Amino acid sequence: MQIQTSESILKLKNPSKQEFSNKWKNYKPFVIEGVAKHWDACHKWSNDYLVQQCGNNIVNIQFYAEDFFDNYRKFSYEDGYDYINKDIPYKEYINNYVNKVNQNNNSDIRCYLPSAVFEKTFPELVADVTYPKYLNRKPLISFWHGLSSKAFSSTTVLHFDGFHNLFVQIRGKKRILLFPPSNYLSFYPPLEDSLGLADYSKVDPNYPNLELFPRFPWQDKIEVILQPGEILYIPPYWWHHVTALEENISLSFFYDVIIQDYFQQKNLLSVFLKIAPYYLYHAISSPDGMWTAIALLKSLIIPGSFTESIRQRNSQ
Numbered sequence: 001m002q003i004q005t006s007e008s009i010l011k012l013k014n015p016s017k018q019e020f021s022n023k024w025k026n027y028k029p030f031v032i033e034g035v036a037k038h039w040d041a042c043h044k045w046s047n048d049y050l051v052q053q054c055g056n057n058i059v060n061i062q063f064y065a066e067d068f069f070d071n072y073r074k075f076s077y078e079d080g081y082d083y084i085n086k087d088i089p090y091k092e093y094i095n096n097y098v099n100k101v102n103q104n105n106n107s108d109i110r111c112y113l114p115s116a117v118f119e120k121t122f123p124e125l126v127a128d129v130t131y132p133k134y135l136n137r138k139p140l141i142s143f144w145h146g147l148s149s150k151a152f153s154s155t156t157v158l159h160f161d162g163f164h165n166l167f168v169q170i171r172g173k174k175r176i177l178l179f180p181p182s183n184y185l186s187f188y189p190p191l192e193d194s195l196g197l198a199d200y201s202k203v204d205p206n207y208p209n210l211e212l213f214p215r216f217p218w219q220d221k222i223e224v225i226l227q228p229g230e231i232l233y234i235p236p237y238w239w240h241h242v243t244a245l246e247e248n249i250s251l252s253f254f255y256d257v258i259i260q261d262y263f264q265q266k267n268l269l270s271v272f273l274k275i276a277p278y279y280l281y282h283a284i285s286s287p288d289g290m291w292t293a294i295a296l297l298k299s300l301i302i303p304g305s306f307t308e309s310i311r312q313r314n315s316q
Contacts, residue, residue: 009178009224020134027235027266029178029222036168037229040128045170045249047094054124055091064110064152072202075157078195093145101147102247110152113145118251132166132231132253139166139253146174146244154244158187158201164255165234169226172248176232177205178222179239181271184278186215187239191282198282205241236261237271 012023014034023030036042063084068074093113101107118141119126131139146154160181167176179187188203190196203213205221225245226232234240236257262269 009222017134024134024233025265027268028180029224029232029234029238031224031226032166032231032233033229035132036170036231039130039170041125041170041251042229044128045125047099050125051091051094054122055089055094057090057121057124058087059090059093059113059116059121061086061088061093061097062112062114064112066108066110068110069155069157069204072190072204076190076197076200076202077193078197098145098147098247101149105149106151107149108151109147109149112147112154113143114154114156115252116143117141118143129251134166135164135255137255137258139255142252142254144250144252145248146172146250147247148244154248156240156242158203158205158239158241159197159199160237160239161234161254162199163236163257164261165232166253166255167226167232167234168251168253169228169230169232170249170251171228173228173245174226174248174250175243175245176224176226177241178224178234179205179217179220181237181239181275182217182220183215184275186217188213188216189278191278194282196282198279201239206243235265236268237275 010023010028010030012019012030012032015023015032020032063086065074090113093111097109097111101109116122122143129141144154148154158177158179187201189198189200190202191198203209203216205216205218208216208218210218224232257268262272
C-alpha cells in the first residue's frame with residue numbers, strides 16, 4: 001500500500017497573494033510557512049495567558065465515552081453523538097482537564113474544546129491574530145483546544161467541509177490525513193439512514209479495513225504533521241481526519257465557496273456536481289441536512305451567506 005508522507009505536500013514560504021492564488025487554482029492542499037509564526041498568538045497563548053485574558057469566558061466542552069471512536073455508528077450518525085456537553089469557564093477546562101493530562105499522561109480524561117466561534121467566544125484574543133488576506137471574503141473562525149494522552153487524543157473524524165479552510169496551527173502538533181474527493185460513495189458516507197451525516201465517512205483511516213470498506217481509496221492518503229506556526233490550506237470537499245499529537249491550539253479560517261471559485265479552481269465544479277445529487281437526496285429526509293443544502297446553494301448566489309448563516313445559527 002502506497003502511503004504519501006508530509007514531504008509529498010507542497011510547502012510555500014510566505015507566499016504573496018498572487019503566489020497563493022496560483023497554487024490555490026490547482027485544487028490541492030498545501031502548507032504555508034513563515035506567516036502565522038509571526039502572530040502574537042503563536043508567542044503569547046500559553047495556558048497562563050489564556051486564563052488571565054479570558055479564563056471566565058464560557059466554553060462548550062465535549063466529554064467522550066471510551067469506545068466513541070471505535071464504532072462508526074457513533075461518530076458518523078447524528079444519534080450516535082452521545083457524548084456529554086458541558087458549558088464551563090475556560091479556566092476550568094484548562095486547570096481541571098488540560099493541565100491534569102499534561103501532568104499525567106496516563107490520565108483517562110477524554111474531552112475536547114472543538115470549534116468554538118472565535119470572535120464571539122474569545123473577543124479578548126482577536127488582536128493577537130493577523131487575519132490572512134489571501135481570499136477576498138470574510139471568514140468564520142473556529143477555535144480548537146485539544147489534548148493528547150495514552151488513553152485519548154482529541155480527534156475530528158473523517159469528513160469534508162463545503163468551504164475553503166485555512167487551518168492554522170498555533171500551539172502543539174496535529175496529524176492530518178487528507179484524501180482527494182474522488183468517488184464520493186467510496187468514502188462510505190452513511191446515506192442509508194436519515195440520521196447519517198452526509199459529509200462524514202464511516203471509515204477510520206488509521207485502521208485500514210479492506211473487507212468492510214473495499215472501495216475506500218487507502219492509497220491516496222496524504223499525511224501531514226502540522227507544526228506550530230504553519231497553515232494548511234484544505235480545499236472544499238477534500239476529506240480530512242485530524243488527531244492531536246500533544247496539547248494544541250488551532251484556528252480554522254472558513255471561507256465561503258462563491259460561484260467564481262467553481263470556474264477558477266480546477267475540478268471543483270465537477271466534484272461538486274458529483275456530490276450534490278447524493279447530498280440533496282439525502283437532505284430530503286434530514287432536516288439538518290436540508291438546512292445545510294439550502295445554505296450552500298444560497299452561498300453560490302450571495303457571497304458570505306453560508307458562514308453568516310452558521311454565525312446566526314450558533315448564536316441561537
